[in-house]
Amino acid sequence: MNEARFKPGERVRVLKAYPPGHIRTPHYIRGCVGEVERICGAFPNPEELAQMRNGLPAQPLYRVRFLQKNVWPDYAGPATDVLEVEIYQHWLEPA
Amino acid sequence: MSDEQGKYRPLSYFQLMEISLRELLVEKGILTNEQVDAEVENMRSRTPERGAKVVARAWVDPAYRKRLLENGTKACEELGLDVPALKLVAVENTPQAHNAIVCTLCSCYPRMLLGIPPDWYKSRNYRSRMVREPRQVLAEFGLQIPENTQIRVHDSTADMRYIVLPMRPAGTEGWDEERLAGLVNRDCMIGVAVPKGPKD
Numbered sequence: 343m344n345e346a347r348f349k350p351g352e353r354v355r356v357l358k359a360y361p362p363g364h365i366r367t368p369h370y371i372r373g374c375v376g377e378v379e380r381i382c383g384a385f386p387n388p389e390e391l392a393q394m395r396n397g398l399p400a401q402p403l404y405r406v407r408f409l410q411k412n413v414w415p416d417y418a419g420p421a422t423d424v425l426e427v428e429i430y431q432h433w434l435e436p437a
Numbered sequence: 438m439s440d441e442q443g444k445y446r447p448l449s450y451f452q453l454m455e456i457s458l459r460e461l462l463v464e465k466g467i468l469t470n471e472q473v474d475a476e477v478e479n480m481r482s483r484t485p486e487r488g489a490k491v492v493a494r495a496w497v498d499p500a501y502r503k504r505l506l507e508n509g510t511k512a513c514e515e516l517g518l519d520v521p522a523l524k525l526v527a528v529e530n531t532p533q534a535h536n537a538i539v540c541t542l543c544s545c546y547p548r549m550l551l552g553i554p555p556d557w558y559k560s561r562n563y564r565s566r567m568v569r570e571p572r573q574v575l576a577e578f579g580l581q582i583p584e585n586t587q588i589r590v591h592d593s594t595a596d597m598r599y600i601v602l603p604m605r606p607a608g609t610e611g612w613d614e615e616r617l618a619g620l621v622n623r624d625c626m627i628g629v630a631v632p633k634g635p636k637d
Contacts, residue, residue: 366595368541370568382524385596403595405526410588419572423588428595 343384346402347431352378354406355437356429364392367433371425375437376408379426387430402431480553487518488550488600489621493614495527496605502529509600513550520549528591529602530631535582536601537575537628539567540593547598551623558627568592578629600626606634 348354358373366388381404386397410423417423448456462468491513495502505512509525525547528536540546541564546554557563566574571590575582582588591599603625609617624630 366542368592368594370541371592382526382595382597388595403597405597414569418570419588420584423571423590425568425590425592427592428597430595 343400344402344431346381346384348378348381348404348434348436350378350380353437354378354404354429354434356406357433357435359433361389363389365389367429368427371408371413371427371429374408374413376406376412376427379405379407382428385430387432404429404431404434406434480548483548483550483552485551485621485623485626486618487552488547488623488626489618490516490614491518491527491550491600492602492621492626493618495602496617497614502602505602518550524597525550526591526597526599527602528589528599530604530628532586532604534587534589535575535628536589536591536599537567537571538591538593538599538601539564541565541568542594545593545598547600547626549598550600551626555623575629578624580630601628603632606632606637608634608636 353375354377355375356367356372360369360372381402384400384402387401388397390397405426406429408425408427409421410417410419410425411421413425459468459473463470463473491505494516495505495512501512501515504515505527506529509527510520512527513520513525528538530536539558544554544559544564546558548554563574568590571588572582575588593599603621605617606620609620620632620634622630622632625632
């Protein structure tokens, strides 16, 4: 299992990458900056599982909270509205 | 294959694929017909009443509510509900925050508590718009969220599954769990509706 690099409250950026394959990081959130809400544990990497490999070492999984206005520049609702997405550690970098 | 009017229609591509795959698995001795029937029955037996039971318990028992928010999976097991494999996260509605759940990538859904998802949950329309313009989508469900209440949309992209813990409606003081559970429907636990009390 890989160690968790980020702590709750830390600011992180989702990698802006577009590799082929089975990716559980939605396109719309790539490149966005948010805050770690919690660490969910570690899970086999789904990108590897999809290729019939074992997905190990397990990847720490985070729930990252994004302000809607940082995801959609023209978001029409209040500035406090948020979006929370589960993201695996190898898709995150410090922000 | 016949439809409800009794007219014969050819099988669709996916119906044919399902039958072929199932028959092959049975023929090769990997599964039995009885196992397939038992699993279908098992899926059908899971209904949103399971989730409503969890919500009602959290409403009457503050210590249980706390445990549910800390570890949803364990709290369900306490009530004898099996929540296989996946981790359950309960998110709580308050006067300051309203929660709603979506899976933009596919149709991840807390089946162990809510059963089979409704078709709209799997629709491209709901999946693409719920993260983009949640207030408009909720309004289309008949739910107006005040501007000073934060909306938290949860995109269920990986190994967690979510259930919304709605607010207990006013006017239900002294109600027992069973009566309270009757107020909680599927949509309330997805976050596209809120339970209606006697005063609503």
